[in-house]
Amino acid sequence: MTDTDERDTMPTTWFITGTSSGFGRMLTEHLLGRGDRVAATLRRPEALDDLRAEHGDRLWVARLDVTDPAQVHRVVTDAFDALGTIDVVVNNAGYGVFASVEEATDEQIQRVIDTNLLGSIHVIRAALPRLRAQGHGRVLQVSTAGGQTTYPNFSFYHASKWGIEGFCETVAREIAPFGIGLTIVEPGATPTGFGSALDSAPVMPEYDKTPAGDVRRALASGDFALPNDPRKIAKAMIDLVDSGATPLRLPLGSDTYDDVRASLAARLAEHDAHRDVAFSVVTDGAA
Template sequence: MTKTWLITGVSSGFGRQLTQQLLASGNTVIGTVRNTNKIADLEKQYPDTFFSKLLDVTDTAAIHKTVDAVFSEHPTVDVLVNNAGYGLFGAAEELSDAQVDKIIGTDLTGSIQMIRAVLPHFRAQGHGRIIQISSYGGQVAFPGNSMYHAAKFGIEGFAESVAQEVSAFNIGVTIVEPGGARTEFRYGSAQVADELPAYEATPPTHLRRCWTQLTG
C-alpha cells in the first residue's frame, strides 16, 4: 500500500536515498530542500508523485506555513521523516556561538518544530507516523562532537516523550539511529571548528582529523 511522505532534507544523504526508493515503489513524497537545483532530476522523473518545498528548518514560522500548505494540498499525509541535519566537529571550547546556535536550530529545534507542526494535522486525519532520524550518537558520546550529541540526545528525549503523548490518537513515533554510512555527512555537510593550539594532541583533535580526512 503506497503512502504520502513528508521528508525534510531530501537533496542528499539518507533523505535522498529514501526519497528515491519510495518514489520507485509508487509512493508520493513531499521533500523539503534549501536548493531546488539538487532535486531537479526527481521533479522531472516523477512529476506526479514528487513535490518539493523550499524550507530552512531553523525558520519556525516557515515550518508552520509549509506544513499547513502540504496538508492542504494533499488529501492525507501519512508519514513525517525528520531527516534534515548535519554534523559539527570540534571541542566545545573551539566552537563559536554561531555554530552552537545553528546546529541546535537545525538538528534539535527544527525537528521539534516539524513534529509540533504536523501533530494537529495527524490528529485531525486520525493517523500518522513520525520517523525521527537520530544517530548512534544519540546514545553514546565521543570527544570533539559535543553539540551534535547534545542535539541528538535532546531530540531522542523529546521524541520518546511525544510518543507517549500521542499514541492515543493513532500516531506513532519511530527513532532511527544509524551508524557510519557513505553519505555526505562527513565530507559534504559537516562543519569543523577552528582548532585551538591548546587542544593539539588531545582526543578531540585526533578524532576530528579521522572524521574529516577524505578517506571514505
C-alpha cells in the same frame, strides 16, 4: 518486477525534510520508484528537478529552512492541503559541527541547536494537528548513534541529538492514544557525504594531545570507519513503516548497536554503583 508490483498496500504519502542529499534523497528516490508520493522539502528545490521531471505530481517539492518556525508551519500546512493525507513524517534535515568544546563559535552552536533540535520540534508540532485529525500517522525522527553515546569533537551535535531523543521519547507516549507512532532512527557512521559537510572551526593546539585530537587525526587519515550502507539504511526505514511496527528506537549499523550497547551498560553500572548514596538522601520513612 518493480517495488510497486511487490506491494499489496496502497501507495503511502511521505513528508521528508532535508532531501537534497544523503538519506533524504535516497528515501525520496526509493519511495518514488515504488509508486509512493513524497512531499520533499529542502533549502534548494532545484536539486530535485531531475526527480520532478521523472515522477511528475507524485513529487511535491517546497523550499524549507527548518530553522524558520513560521516557514515550517506554512510548508507543513501547504503539504497537507496539497496532498490531502500524509502518512509518514520524516525529520531528516541536519547540521553538524566538528570541533572541541572551546573551538566552536556561538553562531555554530546556535545553528546546530536550531536545526537538529528546534527544527525537528517545529516540524513535529506543525504536523501533529493534521495527523490527529486523520487518526493515523507515523513520525520517523532521524537521530544517530550519537543520540545515545558520544564521540570527541561532536559535543554540540550530541547536545542536539540527545535533546531531540528526550523530546521524542516523551512525545511518543503522548501521541500514542491518537493512533500516531513515533520511532527514533539511529544510523551509525555511513558514507552519505554528511562527514564532508561537517562545519569546523580553527583548531586549538591545546586539544591536540587529547581524545579530540585523536578523533581529528582518525578522520583526516581515513581511519574513522564508515561501515554502513546508506541505501540499506534508507530501505530499513521504509521496511519498518511497511511492517507496521512502532519501536521507540531503531538502531541501524553495527557501530550503532555495539557503541550504544556499551554506553548503556557503562551507564547502568555507574548508576548501580551509586544506589546506596541515592537512597541515603531519602526522607526518613519515605523509602
